[in-house]
Amino acid sequence: MNDGALGTAALPAGHSAADDGRAPLAIRALTKHYGDTQVVAGVDIELRRGECFTLLGPNGAGKTTILRCALGLTTASSGEITLAGLPVPERAREARMRVGIVPQLDNLDPDFTCAENLLVYGRYFGFHDVDIAARIPELLAFAGLEGKRNERIQTLSGGMKRRLTLARALVNRPELLVLDEPTTGLDPQARHLIWDRLKRLIRDGTTVLLTTHFMDEAERLSDRLAILDAGRILTEGSPRQLIAAHVEPQVVEVYGDWTGEGVRGGGAEAWAVGHADAFSRRFEISGETAFCYVSDAAPLIAHLETQPGLRYLHRPANLEDVFLRLTGRELRD
């Protein structure tokens, strides 16, 4: 199949004319409150053409609300939004002509087949049936659903539904693709397949904005990401920049049943209180595990090898360490 046709390269001529230099989405000083509850507390985001930008945050951080404001699906309390060069909410409907949206919950039409879902969705954009019909095989191929053209939605697996929802969002050859937690609830195989498709779209020039609370997803796909908590952006940058800026490069997770120095059943916590400081720049205790952040792990590991009962895991620092450092380890129920 021809992947290129799904990217911005094949956008209808009318679209590219207005594209010069403007950001696919620019958000300035966005706030949103419901009554006294502040959900978004002053957020600025400017997407660069062709990048993948991720909003990473715990549940309730305001990710979905930011997207809903940006797309004109709810009115911001204050702030300025420009989507595809048009002011939102005033001209949100026109702006959505150039945007593809993959919602958090599947809302495919259960009464329709895969092909009918794409046809009906294309009509909402005002496209003619013949033009949509001509595009359906390409979209189904992209979603890996060639054989499912006339299958009803109920017969599809969760991963297939997600891929069809993604294909549906591409029916208008969007310049910006917005995905709200695209792989939540999928098994690892299905997640990798979605990631693969998203990488293809990014490679072909589509700008992608996604929300997630999966670190691996953010790290794998994003050129830049913003870590969000309680309606604010805590930090913003490439995954590597954020790791370099906020945490030490190496992490040693220490756990197990420490029986050194005559302590019985003390656990890693007892060890950490007495020794972690000496070997780490910083350490945190969470549950049964001590997280030691170090630039050079060798002295710590040499020490741990001599401690009876302790076990450890040595790994490079990742986005999750940044995230937990900035947002804390408390539960967010």
Add this chain to the structure above:
Amino acid sequence: MMSSHWRPPRLSLRFVPVWQRHFLVWRKLALPSVLGNLADPMIYLFGLGFGIGMLVPEVAGVPYITFLAAGMVCYSTMNSASFESLYSSFSRMHVQKTWDAILNAPVELDDILLGELVWAASKAFLAGAAILLVVTLVGFTETRYALWVLPLIVLVGLTFAALGLIVTALAPSYDFFMYYFTLFITPMTLLSGVFFPIDQLPAGVRFLTDILPLTHAIQIARPLLLGEIPQAIAIHLLVLIAYGVAGFWVALAHTRRRLLT
């Protein structure tokens, strides 16, 4: 922000693909839906028409079943519009999240609601026109003005679809619709002249019947089906239009508040 939900409807032709979507679903499930729509009013028409018709030789100068025919056309239209704008629209809005999907395309909530309104009225038209066809074929009506009932059916469908959409906008669950039927639709059916002439009712009750939209539909439909020109047509039409326009606006404001905040 509160007041902006009451801003005027912003309508566009984007409601057409919404209507088409509902039509495509209906086409797949058409037969049971048509049968269901027709069975209920037919049972009333023939059951009551012949049953009570045997006890009551004439009502308002015509056989009872002839009298009942116009009532059944309006009742069937109202019922079909109400069921569609309540249960089916609620399913699409709240259960299947069909509206959420449509809102992600370049379609506004106003367009979606207009699509729902016109679709419910379309189904109601089918239901009303089918009864009209049956009573005409069986010879219960004067055919002289019978075709004029068709545009009335369109209006009655739109009016009751608009009222139904208000209830849908406010409904927490399907159970809520029972109140609408038992507290509004059913009493109205009994008080607005479907089954018996309302001029027999006491004056206090007459005041109530006169503000019910179904009364005004029947005041137009019954003379037409008896081969007469209805009196005060303009007033009856205005009442139906007013209920429809106001109903749609109120429904839209509440739906905006429900989905867009």
